[in-house]
Amino acid sequence: MNRSLRYKRFKAKARFWGLYWLPSVIVGSALSIGRKRVPPTSAIYGIAVFLIEHIGDAVVAVPLLRRLRQIFPEAKITLIASATCISTLEKCPYVDQFIKVTAKPTWFGQLLHALSMIIRLRTSYFDLAIVPKDALNAAFYELISIGVRSKWKISLRPPGDIWHIKPLKFDFFYDEFVLTSGTEHEAKYRLSSIDRFAPAGINDIRLEAWLSDDDQSFAEAFFNSIEERSASAIAIAFGIGASAAKRRWPLQSYAAVIDGMSAQRPILPIVIIGPGEVAQAQLLASMTSRKIYFSQIATVRQSAALISRCALFIGNDSGPMHLAASLGVPVVEISCHPQAGDTRNFNSPRRYGPLGVKSKILQPLPLDSFCEERGGCQYEDYPHCITTISSNMVLDAATALLAV
DSSP states (O other), X not given: OHHHHHHHHHHHHHHIIIIIIHHHHXXXXXXXXXXXXXXXXXOOOEEEXXXXXXXXXXXXXXXXXXXXXXXXXXXXXXXXXXXXXXXXHTTOTTOSEEEEEOOOSSHHHHHHHHHHHHHHHTTSOEEEEEEOSOOOOGGGHHHHHHHSOEEEEEEEEOSSOGGGSSSOOOGGXXXXXXXXOSSSOXXXXXXXXXXXXXXXXXXXXXXXXXXXXXXXHHHHHHHHTOTTOOTTOEEEEEEOOOSSGGGOOOHHHHHHHHHHHHHHSOEEEEEEOOTTOHHHHHHHHHHOSSOOEEOSSOOHHHHXXXXXXXXXXXXXXXXXHHHHHXXXXXXXXXXXXXXXXXXXXXTOHHHHSOOSSOEEEEOOOOSSHHHHHTTSOOOOSSOOGGGGSOHHHHHHHHHHHHHO
């Protein structure tokens, strides 16, 4: 199986280098002809920040956005982001303009969309452009940031040989890189991308969340619709989804936790789901003797409003987990990243754990030598190392947090 997995990883790497990296270099080189690089000064009036990512990435970027607003109160801050990030940050007072990047299903569609976004963005000129994450060039997202017209471009990069970064970071298109070590939380790294501008003493990595009256009304109506609700029952949010299959704790384990908690005290299990996760919620409902509650239509912020009314969040490393942290709700994180794994890994709780709240982080033992030797779970397509976390471990962690 390891040989098959190695071959699969090699194909994925070759695909990124051939289909995404090379075309991006060609187009980026053409767009960079004649570009003048102007070192930034305090006179910055237009800032572009790229967050073409997931919900959790948007949440941990809030300290960066807040810091930019503090340093440049007169600047126009434009957030170029995915639809989910915009939904998360739509009420953020630190952003003046949102520009949505839409995911496309095919390679050619992704390339055309990236080129159309570049044409649109090049009608503006920014003093500063920031890509606050060392991410893959999936769907030509990095190409879009390369194509923007700006005086100075900043991005993050881990230490070491750039040829080992998957795929190769586009060093030659950026004016400044901030090295990351993997020993701090991602929110702090994103702040470090603008250290050169920040006055001494500003190091605020608090998370924030903004909900509208409509979001709160949705949550109130949702809870009022639960007829079986007793006055003594406490609401517990369960985040069963995640963008990668290896980060999804098995549903039968969640069912065991719901049954176990229900045996201890009256609870309202509120399952937080996103688009495409209705079937998983329905399957979970069939696995537990306790009735669960979930919304098939909740937006990102409406889901956040539901979480805000819960006493505890239990779930995978996912967007809802970060939303819970931003709302001050205690978190039990069920991580797929093994104990003693590489802290630089994108799945490491050291980098992406719940920030600023009471929490218990449960990490598995590596399930085989292939994961152990490589410092993290290597199986992307199904739950692997995460399955070594037992329901009793989660029950104990939840009980401990509720008792605080």
